[in-house]
Amino acid sequence: MADVARRAGVSMATASRALSDHPHVAPATRARVLAAAEHLSYVVSPEASRLAGGTTGRVAVVVPHISRWFFASLLEGLEAVLRDADLDVLLYHVGDAEDRGVFFQRLPARRKVDAVVVLGMPVAEPERQRLALMGVHIVAAGGQVEDYPYVSMDDLAAGRQAMDHLIYLGHRRIGMIATADPGQPGWPALPGRTRAYHEALADAGIPVDERLIVEVPWGGTAGADAMAQLLGLREPPTAVYAHSDEVALGAVRTLRRAGLRIPQDVSVVGIDDHPLAELTDLTTVAQPVREQGTLAGRMVLALLDGGEISEGVTVPTRLVIRGSTGPRRRSARQIRGSAAPG
Amino acid sequence: MADVARRAGVSMATASRALSDHPHVAPATRARVLAAAEHLSYVVSPEASRLAGGTTGRVAVVVPHISRWFFASLLEGLEAVLRDADLDVLLYHVGDAEDRGVFFQRLPARRKVDAVVVLGMPVAEPERQRLALMGVHIVAAGGQVEDYPYVSMDDLAAGRQAMDHLIYLGHRRIGMIATADPGQPGWPALPGRTRAYHEALADAGIPVDERLIVEVPWGGTAGADAMAQLLGLREPPTAVYAHSDEVALGAVRTLRRAGLRIPQDVSVVGIDDHPLAELTDLTTVAQPVREQGTLAGRMVLALLDGGEISEGVTVPTRLVIRGSTGPRRRSARQIRGSAAPG
């Protein structure tokens, strides 16, 4: 910077002010400094800048999964607005319990960021305390962390949209494939989505048959296994409500292999509207994923700007009817008669 | 740090050395310092540390897409080894031409990182020059940037595995759905995968019919459109080779909607082994994606450690035969007679 100042014929103090867009710098002077900087292709050292009292210009993003579409999309939306605001994104993957321990105990992001965004994962009380230690703004997105400003979908409402659709189609024997994250102990299967199942059934006056509820780790093959289990029932369901599209797709595979037709024999509905749901003609409940990331990013910006955010944002979901659901045709017993489970 | 030094009864110089694992610090002293730091839950200020001459402890990762499985998986593998090495990951999404311009012109990562990893995208000559300006180590992964130490799969070999499989099954009229990235002008459809098509055909003595080659932007719906185009041909292909699984899945949808059976009427093969390929029973050529990220991470570590890396690494691919490919049964003409294209 000394070079720039010299070249512009000003002191370092002025150069600094000009470069960081401070008021009280004569326009002509500012221009001269900027020109000099440009000429020398100079950029301020963020370290020095920060050290001398600024902010880091970075925000940490903590995610439980990177390669899953949902999380990656959230991240994509978030990164876009943060990058627009000239903030750098520091990515922290907290996969299993061990990662979690390391992250929250060592707090590697400490002193490195101005804010942290927690994507799609709950934060336990002790972890919250550690986070508080960082003394930065915190925003949550895609999960149900109501202790912080958050943006998320309404799991209960989404679940209801899926379930009510099935019930509307005449199904009464509806299976549910719930997912839990094996890497995150104590992290319950999305509670809202499960509650939706029970409430929808209750509202329709349909008794709950516990055998129709299967909880598996997240993933397609797990969904396939769950479906196989449901098909093994004496009276298999005529419709299946899966907590997510990937799981639903797994169920679809099992059904196909068992020689069952979708939706004639069994209807399947998922949640999320994964891009491949469209390709596989899966009925689902769409949530604006990327947008949730975007909104979270805006919250961070607002917070960093000194703003206050008192409450969270809940984004709307929408039932997308495709080819995997249809009216109940044959009884479960008939299905069982026509093909052996896979 | 002054506090820590005082509490440990040593000078700041010694405290610094102990904290940063320098040699020439008595074990007892080091222990005392560490204990003090622990007690005060102190962490060094990365800014100050860097400013005083260290490194940034950060590496930038540049990706053209975040939410696509391939890139996200690469990123996941990379992040894991970098995090293990206590390096922070700065994520830069360079989506379209504009982002690209901004990134390479402004070089926002300048002075912020010790190394940059370019994931799955080519780097043009002028960009290479800008990158050189950063004066940091550069590694490429998942692409074909041979100007830097790189890790990638062998597109040509993978394409051959897919094509040879089709040819072995007796197909002679094979369509190819190639993908180009609309956001990245001048970025050719994966050249190796395209070349594989031509070479395989040549080796089998099958003449190329240009009408069987369709190039579309990446994505499932684009794949569906491409397939529709192929079905519209007077003599449609009996097998289709898609440059990626997502595209292949799109083709599958079109075929299904057209009432064609897979693989009886048309065989489909993709590349990548996307997790959903297994669920949808798609024959494909698997590449170890996450591992490529891991390897790239190790390269970064080696480079940062002062090592030299003279050449790139090419990971093996493997044909995974599932239910979407089968022997040629009926002639293309017959197919056309049995169902109208979707």
Add this chain to the structure above:
DNA sequence: GAGACGGTTGGAAGCGCTTCCAAGGCGGTA
């Protein structure tokens, strides 16, 4: 037993920038 040597430690000089404080200039007002 004395000198040499290597492991330890402290002092102090920056790393490159921001910002407080004060000084200099100018136009405007009484």
Add this chain to the structure above:
DNA sequence: TACCGCCTTGGAAGCGCTTCCAACCGTCTC
């Protein structure tokens, strides 16, 4: 015309850490 006050600028003190250099001390060797 003299004084006041605001805009603009420069000087200089750190921000929190690393590391060179020198001093120190115990041990080993001749």
